[in-house]
Amino acid sequence: DTSGKTIALSNNYAGNSWRQAMLESWGKVAYQAVQDGVVAGADAFTTSENQATEQAAQIQNMILQGYDAIVLNAASPTAINGAVKEACDAGIIVVSFDGIVTEPCAWRIAVDFKQMGRDQVKYLEQRYPDGGNLLEIRGLAGVFVDDEISAGIHEQVESTKFDIVGSVHGDWAQDVAQKAVAGILPSLPEVKAIVTQGGDGYGAAQAFEAAGRPTPTIIMGNRRDELQWWKEQKDANGYETTSLSIAPGVSTLGFWVAQQILDGKEVPKDLTVPFLRVDQDTLEEILAETPVGSVANVEYALEDAQKLIQSAK
Amino acid sequence: MNRDHLRILLPVLSLGILLAAVFYMQPRAMSYFGLNLLFNLAVPVALATIAQMMILMVNDIDLSIGTFVSFCACVTATFVQTDPLIGYGILFAAILVYAGMGAIIYARGLPAIVVTLGMSFFWSGMAVLVLPSPGGSAPDWLRTLMTAKTPFLPVAIIAPIVIAVVMHYFIKRSSLGVLLRGVGGNEQAIERSGWSVMGLKAFAYGVAALFCVLSGMALVGLATSADANIALRYTLLSIAGVILGGGEFTGGRVSPIGAVIGALTLTLAASFLSFLHLSPDWQIGAQGAILIIVLAVRLVFTRREALI
Amino acid sequence: MVENQNVIGTEEVPIITLGDAGVSFGPVQALKGACLSIMAGECIGVVGHNGAGKSTLVNVINGRLTPTSGDVSYDGAQSVADFRNAQRARESGIRSVFQELSLCPNLTVLENYRIPYRNMPIKGWRKNAASAVLASLDAVFPDHGIDPYSVVADLPIADRQMVEIAIAFARRDIDARLVILDEPTSSLDGAIADQLLAYIKKFCASGGSIIFISHMMGEIFDVASRIVVLKDGTIIENDAAQNFTRDGLVDAMGHVAPDDQTRGADTKRRDFGDEVLRMENGLNACQGEVVGLAGLAGHGQAEALAKCFLERTSDWSASRNPAVVFVAGDRSRDGVMPLWSIMRNLTLQTLVEFSRTFLVDRKAEQNIARTWHEKIGIKTDDLNNPILSLSGGNQQKVLFSRALASSAPIVIMDDPMRGVDVGTKKEVYRMIRSEAEKGRTFLWYSTETDEILECDRVFVFRDSEITAELKGDEITEENMLRASFEMQEAGE
Amino acid sequence: MNMNSNNTRVENPKRGASHLLGVFSRKPWIWAFLAAGATYLATLVVVSTSAGAGSLLYAALTFASFSIIVGVGQMFVVTLGPGNVDLSIPATMTLAATLSLKFMASDPTMIVPGLLIAIGVGLACGLFNFALIMLLRIPPIIATLSASFLFQSLAIWSNRGLRIKPPASLADFATGGTFGLPNAAWVALLVSVLAWCVLEKTIAGRWISASGQNTRAARLGGVPVNAVRFGVYVGCAVLAGLAGFVLASFSGGANLNMGTEYMLMSIAVVVIGGSSIAGGNSNVPGIWGAALFMFLIVSMLNSYGLGAGVRLMLTGLIIVSVVVLASKRGRKV
């Protein structure tokens, strides 16, 4: 019985549509759970800046406020380990998702970012068995996710005939990606495809269009404007690609896992969620479900969490 | 009661009021454990604030503190951990670069704000080179030091007190401190007495760099690892801390105790805002508002100077 | 002066000897061929007009200025003059109280003592410093009531001056042998100044030397054993104090009286228009009048002028019909735009007046510039040259033109003739006269007596207050000196 | 008379030297263009085709435009003299962009009101900055910084990170080109020409330059210095609002972090472009050179395959060197 327990969400950034969708999913599912008497409270906190130091302080404040569990999307996999350890020492359950932490006492609902990189290249290999030139758009320099995805991509490219001819940092922002791509484009030979990290596909497409070059196959990241663009291209000329990203609703999975742990269930420390993937045939369906300006999403229910826990055992 | 005492009164009062409010909202905070949680992340902020204070003291401003502390943290989590000799060597060289920057700024009459802005790109690049992705780990002694269970008072309280007292003695009591503050107060008077203003400025920058190094190390000790963006916020926090602590942008009017109190106040203000369950939308705005309010209150304490 | 040295005795070594020392700042020769030696126990009074070169002289003595010609020797050592003079002076026990306050306002009294004391022992220095400053304050100014722990910015101006003097006399590793006091009493009241004078006498009696610069004749006669009179950078008198009388001294330092044909011949008009200006401190002016502000430099004339200007103009808008215009004397601080051409500098004030739109009317601008180029004779063949390519006097002419080109009824002039040559001065006087006759009012502050003599009415300032209003025949150099110097009777 | 003849003699050599220096210092933008040109050529080494060379230039012009628009605003502020810098540009851009895109809600008929909203937001932000500086006498650096926190909060609150697309016709305009130049560059050109006219042709321009060289002397020379400062801070914020609007239209929506890089960028283009941070001397063409340079250096390092670390380091070193070199020129004149 967890009806007396409280769970807090510690979030480090709210400045993009993915995070907003994540907070919204949490709000919806957690509010319902509180209404249903499953837990006594489920508050969400966001730091004012995307900084590990701020999030560490936030977690310390949560310890003081006496939450029973903290669900966490971390600014850094390692830099808040100190605070997480303190929470564990205080008897608090810590479940991290998306941005996971390496501290052993915490649970991790991981997305295999390396796998995400590999999958992009695998898809492309299937499309272009003869290989070709790839452009890589990375995220923000010095951040964990950026390194993981990039490592996955490079690893997989080794075993294919693809060539990475250029690599730029798009800082996960449409406009920065667009700028960086436009800058490197003139020096690139023909580009077959672009591997991305999510949220920068539309910018890349714009840059190619502006330079008057044929649009390569751009791997998308589930943002509504990317899907919309893809749909337009598909309708116009049968453009084909794939789109994959972690669903923002994974926060609700974090919520249920924390609830299960509080309930005394045996839960392995490492859980893995699949990506949310949009394919040529599911495009219309998912596009219709995605709100304007937001990101493709699924929310998880208690049963999904239980299934996940079961399968991990 | 002289002007210095008056100047320190406002920060002490604001910290007191804030602390009382936090204790009222969260009585749990009133314990060894609670104080440690409230304040341990204020230690690196306080060190960075002291660094900024050293620069403001000689009438300059440093916009590269955040990236420089990040760089120091990256070096600490990598080289200092694995090859201490090289690690300390890098940090020492960085301190020399800082001192040289101070000397050049004075000798060429450069605007410190632009030079440090340029240097912030430089340090940020260096940090990414040292540590391309988050990680590294804290040297054991550092971790032990930052998490030590000291009797009676937690490290989080002892460290700021030690920093404040040491710097108070250095800046406000030692005879070298007098000269440094004199540079901010009346550069010409210092020069007339035959001192090298350039040397003093370089020294002030060097000490600032030393405190940035300490800040980076303390941060790694608390966080257990580093990343290249770990301390970007310290630039703004440190300026705000000095000003909240009763310091002024010009005239060599700074107070180390005030600066430390300012840093604690800023950290506590963030906790206070989170205990308030203030909407995250407004948290950053609330920080701006606090800055504006305190600076506006200072108007009462300082004379206004007219254009002519 | 040669006898003077002989009297004291050839076996004694002078603390400092200047041999034919000269200092020039570019074309300005601030000090010419100064010969002076100072023996232990002497108190030298230095007098002279503003800009006579007094501060320059003492700055050579304390080593801050390296003479551009001649040499300096300390304690009879070999005569050299180079950048290490400051150190030599320090080591010979020469200390200075500068004309402008040179304390750090953010430090406490005892901390300010630390700054000139280079080799201060570290151990317990605060306690030692506090007691040293306190001892010195007690010695010079009994009953001063200054706490050495108080911050200088908190102290009133007189207390700061006292602190600075006390620090100069305080004990250090090298004892004070020659203390230079550059107008130390300018912000002290009578009783406290008397304490200082008494201390100076005591100090000299015990073998110390003093250089004492003051505009208060009484003080000079009270303490000085020898008086040096400077005029236009030259030492014109250097003799034992008893050989001077007060009037003789004023005569010696006074400017050459203007030749009588020019002055007085200007029949001064008595029929001015209505009063167009009146300020709180009693300063007033009528239409068409040339009002002079006299008195020693730094006694509030410049502030009064600035206030008068600022009160009548706005920070927020510029009028097509400005009420006042300003001619700056301190060019670099108050007048010149260093990055601009001559033409732009000349037309700054009249931009709005001569443009019908928000655009700069280039044609009108050129016309004005050309008109004034000829009218006032600015020495350049291209008005688009940078202003800094002009000599100081010509820059000043540009500033004059800037103001006179405007139609404003009141013109405020803050010592506007600095660096202007004699011929132009005459021309400007004539222009001012004719503008005044057309109904313009001039407020004219000058440090030069013959300029003040051009005025219809004169207000003499002392300590930011008006001490005398002189009209017509009352406007004489003597009357002005009398009103601006505090003629203490103690002197005689 | 004797003195007069002396004067002429001294003046002649002086005028010759300062004339040369004057010519030199009147065109400090040459350095920025030289640097941009050098970087461009260095990038061309790895650009294979001639079409590539053209498209690199086109891209550079496009992206430099945004830096130019904010840079021009920042230039006016910097021209006011030491201590004057507007750090609220990024927040103002973000706020103006989010509010106007939200208002337009992708409706093509709302473009003009949307633009007016962006400009209005800029106006309000500028007013707020100026009020803090003038009324509360907070130093400009910290005033604009604190204000930017508030603007940022407002932006977060107002649209919660949703990316609303600009109306299609607006997006087409922002990404399109006319007569071989990107439309964004036309906007930047318009802004630059206006700014240049203000500085060179109008009375206000004279006033700004005078206030920056010596506020006290300007005031005594009849310049309404408060009005000048007011105009400059408000103008800078309005330009930031405009830049936010164009950038959001260009990149398909407003982001909460879209302005971040323009804080340093706006100052860097001003300084590299040859305007003196010590005030009074501003330089519109130089901003173009510097903005192109800032874009091209990133392209060059990316094209060479150099990483983010090296890129940042070099950028920093270049800014510092330019400032040091510029100071040398400043001293001599």
Ligand SMILES: Nc1ncnc2c1ncn2[C@@H]1O[C@H](COP(=O)(O)OP(=O)(O)OP(=O)(O)O)[C@@H](O)[C@H]1O
């Ligand atoms: N740094 C300088 N550069 C150029 N000219 C200078 C400089 N210092 C002094 N002068 C000029 O040298 C002359 C002598 O100045 P000095 O300061 O010695 O006069 P003073 O007798 O002390 O006058 P006062 O009574 O006003 O103090 C003046 O004409 C002054 O303008």
Ligand SMILES: Nc1ncnc2c1ncn2[C@@H]1O[C@H](COP(=O)(O)OP(=O)(O)OP(=O)(O)O)[C@@H](O)[C@H]1O
């Ligand atoms: N504001 C004050 N007014 C009067 N006396 C003071 C004041 N502050 C300190 N004192 C006294 O002056 C003496 C010296 O104090 P201070 O702390 O400055 O010296 P100190 O500790 O010996 O210095 P240091 O440790 O730097 O050598 C003490 O007796 C102290 O009580």
Ligand SMILES: [Mg+2]
């Ligand atoms: Mg003590």
Ligand SMILES: [Mg+2]
């Ligand atoms: Mg003098």
